[in-house]
Amino acid sequence: MNKADVLIDNGWVLTQNPAGTSYPVGFVAIAGDRIAAVGPAAEAGAWQAERRIDARGGLIMPGLVNAHTHAAMTCFRGLADDLPLMTWLNDHIFPAESRLKAEHVHLGTLLACAEMLLSGTTCFCDMYLFEDAVAEAAHAAGMRAVVGEVLYDFPSPNYGPIEDGFRYTEMLIDKWRDDPLMTIAVEPHSPYLCAPELLRKAAELAGSHAIPLVIHVSETVSEVETIRERYGHSPVQHLANLGVLAPNLLACHCVALDETDMDLLAASDVKVVHNPESNMKLASGIAPVPDLLARGICVALGTDGCASNNDLDMLGEMDTVAKLHKVATLDPTVVDAEAVLRMATIDGARALGLDDRIGSLEAGKQADLIVIDTRQPHLTPFYRPASHLVYAARGGDVTTTVVAGRILVENRRLTALDADDIMARMGELARTIGAQN
């Protein structure tokens, strides 16, 4: 008899392994922070575990990877919507952000972690201010995260001048080096807020530590025009000229790309993060995802921040991405349910350089996984798991969330975070933010 700490069984196991293996009735055995075994129900008997979680006929699958967000922007959820971009930014978001302190970012991230865990996200990639507070909050929540301080040419409310931004990033790299769940990234904001020298230096730093380089690229047509005026090239071509395109580059948004841009991204194995709901709400445009996928580019999925979404529900985002590209191309066959599932799991992991550890249910990988309750009217009947996950399931259908073997959500309730306390504290902060808005 093999020993495990946790056995999750009696569910349809969607492994997302390279062969795309599914077990209609299967199990996952967890030992420590790792998956000890995955297989059909018939093999579950070989495992003895301290704890058993009955998936009750639901789905057992890898935890979702939110590959681009600004977690602490939960503070601004619903503060201002439906406004012209510059009004929204200049009159609402920037003033509110200018008053943010590290403790607010910590609280906002805790709230984001609560929301993400409850809706099946086990790993997120963050870009914001006071990222040490983000890492601390993710650590307290038990979540896996890729975090990096946003870098730009002007002084930061956190670190001040850009030289100190690099020092701060190196501090993060040093501080979190041995943490099993935290990855530090180097995160220049964008080609339009970062001078060539900043971008080169950021790429060098990321390269020297073999960590991700995260950047916003070509989010809007007007951004592309700005960069063309300034440098004579598109943002992607500008980054190519600077030697920044590389497999560790995570290019977020990539809405306004031309054919040359896409060829360049493919040639350098750059990873793209698609944020459909934010791009829709801000009227940024529709990223050419079918074209990116056709080139073999790894496309991950993100929610972006709560101010422009307004939630962190990856299952909702999965529904949107599948539908959006069908209507954008007038082709109902593009971005099918299976492609979306990969974007939200194994390709998200690959984009973050973590696919050797997470993104699929395979023996030896980290035990980051979720259980979805399919015995509900809106998930009945049950023909194909991928269809339900993409087109009908929502965050609230997640019953169990496990990160590195720790059960962080059980029976739809957080085990390690006090949601009531977090919500109460956020309510207080929001009264201040709302009054100043």
Added chain:
Amino acid sequence: MNKADVLIDNGWVLTQNPAGTSYPVGFVAIAGDRIAAVGPAAEAGAWQAERRIDARGGLIMPGLVNAHTHAAMTCFRGLADDLPLMTWLNDHIFPAESRLKAEHVHLGTLLACAEMLLSGTTCFCDMYLFEDAVAEAAHAAGMRAVVGEVLYDFPSPNYGPIEDGFRYTEMLIDKWRDDPLMTIAVEPHSPYLCAPELLRKAAELAGSHAIPLVIHVSETVSEVETIRERYGHSPVQHLANLGVLAPNLLACHCVALDETDMDLLAASDVKVVHNPESNMKLASGIAPVPDLLARGICVALGTDGCASNNDLDMLGEMDTVAKLHKVATLDPTVVDAEAVLRMATIDGARALGLDDRIGSLEAGKQADLIVIDTRQPHLTPFYRPASHLVYAARGGDVTTTVVAGRILVENRRLTALDADDIMARMGELARTIGAQN
């Protein structure tokens, strides 16, 4: 002291009345099937009720109106997705529908009612086969519904030749005349499946009974081309020529409209039902909703059937409609949260000719209302109710659903339907459907 049967209090009351009144802490008193009073917390003390429901700081609002669906298509949820339209229809949906019996439609509708009630929909407008079974199921569920048998030129699996389709519709009108929750409509499928004579006769029948006339119009560009080839005009202009455009006409989809079409719809006060998620998933196109709203046309919201959505979650649909038109027009100010809320409540009621009875919380109106739990991480903090309802809330956030004064969902559980039994029976039916697919 005034007497009521039910008092719902301690919530933010969004009345959706003509003045757009909200009570940040308010109450609704229900007597029999009607709203007896709505007001601020300070006035709640004047009411004594048999039962009190504590909204716990959540939102109290009118029940959502799903203005276009094919409820029984829950049977086919997830059966086939991501296929070319004709493959999907001819190889999957039509063969499965050809084997449907009234009892399957009854079961599929019961499941749909369970899903809709749990996600805050209190009234739906249906078009399908065996609509007496739909009405019976809605009646059993306690839901408000507008139902009508689909009419077309070819023989129906239900009624046979079209003459019998009109007889069947008249039978429905007669049978359900005195039911307080049921409205029968006359429902010719579309200009492309209905000859001019059928359309004229349907309009006459609807007009003579002063009931809604429901039809699919201009769902795709190819449909518009077909009608142009056949009649020399767009579908809307064709309907105008036939004298069918009228305030009781509910034109579903309206994706492919030109300026003349929109002017004609506005001039005749035709009501439009927008089904964004289905139009996206089937790659039909994007209805010109901002243009319709600018013309003062009443636009309601629908999910369409589960085979092309794949859920009946109006709160999810509200999120989609708000975002879709922003990216379609590249204008983040169009179709704002308040406009979406009206589409899903009072304008849905108006589209169905029921706005004297439902769609807003006003004394004397039917007590169709819902409570939404906002004390959850994904709905925290709380700046503006409209923002949360449209951009962050989902069906699972509904805790209480009341139709005509009957509490049909309480603490997220159905009170009048046995969901486990319905799901088990649907599971059995789906095994047969899946095996034949």
